[in-house]
Amino acid sequence: MSIVTDAKAGKITEEMKIVAAKEELDPEYIRRGIAAGRIVIPLSPYRKVKYGGIGQGCRTKINASIGASSDIVDMEMEVAKAKAAEKAGADTLMELGTGGDFLGMRKAVCDAISLPVGSVPLYQAFIQAAEKYGSIVHMTEDELFNATEEQAKLGTCFMAIHTGINNVTLDRLKKHGRYGGLCSRGGAFMSTWMLHNEKENPLYSQFDYLCEILSEHEVTLSTGNGMRAGAVHDATDRAQVQELIINSECAEIAHDKYDLQVIVEGPGHVPLDQIKTNVQLMKVMSNYKPFYMLGPLVTDIAPGYDHITTAIGAAVSASYGCDFLCYVTPAEHLALPNLEDVVTGVKTSKIAAHIGDMIRLGKRDEDLAMARARRDLDWEKMYSLAIDGEHARAVRNSRAPGDEDACTMCGDFCALKIVNQHYDLAK
Numbered sequence: 366m367s368i369v370t371d372a373k374a375g376k377i378t379e380e381m382k383i384v385a386a387k388e389e390l391d392p393e394y395i396r397r398g399i400a401a402g403r404i405v406i407p408l409s410p411y412r413k414v415k416y417g418g419i420g421q422g423c424r425t426k427i428n429a430s431i432g433a434s435s436d437i438v439d440m441e442m443e444v445a446k447a448k449a450a451e452k453a454g455a456d457t458l459m460e461l462g463t464g465g466d467f468l469g470m471r472k473a474v475c476d477a478i479s480l481p482v483g484s485v486p487l488y489q490a491f492i493q494a495a496e497k498y499g500s501i502v503h504m505t506e507d508e509l510f511n512a513t514e515e516q517a518k519l520g521t522c523f524m525a526i527h528t529g530i531n532n533v534t535l536d537r538l539k540k541h542g543r544y545g546g547l548c549s550r551g552g553a554f555m556s557t558w559m560l561h562n563e564k565e566n567p568l569y570s571q572f573d574y575l576c577e578i579l580s581e582h583e584v585t586l587s588t589g590n591g592m593r594a595g596a597v598h599d600a601t602d603r604a605q606v607q608e609l610i611i612n613s614e615c616a617e618i619a620h621d622k623y624d625l626q627v628i629v630e631g632p633g634h635v636p637l638d639q640i641k642t643n644v645q646l647m648k649v650m651s652n653y654k655p656f657y658m659l660g661p662l663v664t665d666i667a668p669g670y671d672h673i674t675t676a677i678g679a680a681v682s683a684s685y686g687c688d689f690l691c692y693v694t695p696a697e698h699l700a701l702p703n704l705e706d707v708v709t710g711v712k713t714s715k716i717a718a719h720i721g722d723m724i725r726l727g728k729r730d731e732d733l734a735m736a737r738a739r740r741d742l743d744w745e746k747m748y749s750l751a752i753d754g755e756h757a758r759a760v761r762n763s764r765a766p767g768d769e770d771a772c773t774m775c776g777d778f779c780a781l782k783i784v785n786q787h788y789d790l791a792k
Contacts, residue, residue, distance in 0.1 A: 367583055368408065369624035372400035380406050384418035394422060402616075403653045405626040407457065407481035407585045412520035414481045417456050419628065420655035424726060425683040425718035428483070428657075428691045429455040429711050432462035433470060434701050440470055446707045447474045453711035454752075455692070457523070459483040463492055463550070467512075472519050481522035483587065486513040487568075491554040501554055502561040509567060510578060517582035524579070525630060527551045527589035528615040529608035531569045534592060535559065538604035545596025545665075548633060552591025572615055576623040586619050587657060588612035590630035596665055600635045601643060613650040620654075628655045628689065631682075635661040640678060644685040657689040658682045662697075671697040672710050676717040683721020690714050715752050740790065742770045742781055 371378050377392045381399065384406055385392040395418060398404030404420035419426050429450035431443050443462065450458055458480045460471045467489040475482050490512040494504035513524065527549075535556055538547070547553050555566055568575055579586055592608040594600045612629055619625040629651045635643055640661065647656050661678040662671055675693035683690065694702040694710035702710065722728040731750055738746035744761070748754035764773045771779035784790065 367580065367624045367626075368406060369399060369402075369620065369626055372396045373624065380408060380416045383416045384423070387416075388418055388423050390422060398422065399626070401653075402620040402627060403655070405585050405628060405655050407483075407522035407626070408583065409481075409520045409522045410583055411518060412475055413479065414520075414522060415479050417481070419456075419657075419689050421653060421688070422726075423688065424722050424728065425687065426456040426689050427454070427711060427714045427718055428457045428459055428689065429453075429707060430459040430461050430691060431474070431702070431707065432460050433464045434462075435464040437701050438465035440465065440473055442704070443470060444473050444477045446702070446704055447478050447480075449704055449708050450711055451478045451480050453708045454715050455480060455711045457481045457483060459485075459525070459691075461485055461488065463488050467493070468515060468519065471516060471521070475520045482520065483523040483525065484516050484521050485525045485551055485589065486516045487527060487551055487554060489516065491558070502558050504558060506567040506571070510571075510574065513575070514578050514582070517578065517584050521584060523585035523587050523626075523628065525551070525587045525589040526568055526575065527555050527566070527591040528568050528572060528575070528586075529588060529610075529612035530555050530559070530566050530591045531611055532559070532565055534604055534607045534611060537607040538592060541603045543594075543596075543602075543604075544598045545594065545634070547592075548595025549589075549591040549593055551589050552593075555591060569611065569615070572618065576619050576625060579619075579625055580623045585626040585628060586616070587628040587630055588616055590632060590659060593631075593633040593659060595634055597634045597636045597663070600632060600639050605632055606646070609647060609650055613652075613654075616651050616654050628657045631656055631658045631661075631687070633659045633661055634665060635663065635678060637663045637678065637681060640681045641685050644682055644687050648686055655688040656686065657691065658687045659691045660693055662693065668698045669695055671695065672713045676713045679714060679717035680720040683718055684724035686725060687721070690718055712753050712756075719752065737791075740781060740785075742779075742785070 377396050381395045385395045431446040460474045490509040491501040495501045592604040616627040660675045662674045663678040667674045679690045692710040692714040694706035696702040696706045735750045751757045766773045
């Protein structure tokens, strides 16, 4: 029996109680959200994980993605990245490796952390087909579903599965064209396979079978966004919207018929003035399923700083109702992220999520406490409230002030210290 089945039957489970306590919400609110498909709690029957709620009324969650590539395969490094992401405050982790031992790498990551772990099983199926047959186009449908089940048994809690790429979606893509091409690996793999074999996407044509596999292992379905824009000039085009229509229909079937938890994934590169439209479109079409935004990047000309361009877009997205943000690191578009990139990506996304929650959920108590601590020059309190207090302390200590109450920006002429000496502004 799945957590959705329990929720629909009126049962409040232990996972619901834990999430309710974390979110400072009524357990009944969480139960109703799961029953309606508007909240998910990624879990697995094969490993214990930290339970976190994603969706309506819950604080915005952060995903960190790691994984070896065909150029760099280092299992110890990927495990170190996973641990660093958890320590930095990520809520979930996706292991998206495309090189090395797929199952061994994912098992090592799952064993090393307590976060819910996600994956994209078609990577494994297509790449192993390329190694076995010489080309991805020779992958069999059974191999795709077998890879999905293999990864589920490792304790994978959620999977990005490209259900919305069908023949109609590809027609929209070809007729509309793209300035920036197709940036999704999953979208590239599946569309190439479909065109070569002149067949429908099995994840769409055999969607019921896919749901049976996910249901057996209680995997949360994240409807993959293979048609997402890789350039701001391609945002909200016909292929992206067509895929959203199909994904929303699949999400409804998965939740209503198979009692699956479902997340709907959103676009990648989106200019600032289209973010509200994308969030509202995603929410209305999917009947307010949890929305997983892949970024978004709001400009294409800042390689090396794409964690910042993403943070701008992510904060706006969260303010309009996005529930789940995939971090972007400074290495985006340039290289495989290293340990430092992963930590920077998580911390930057946490800032964006908090800014969004200040608007969407009215979460401003910590900012009020920080304001008072700054007014009172209470440095220890400031460090305790900061998203990265260790970093804040290190920066100040690296340029130690002569006056312990102030910092070296103002030194003897600290505005707060001057005012505090002459009158009281406390409230």
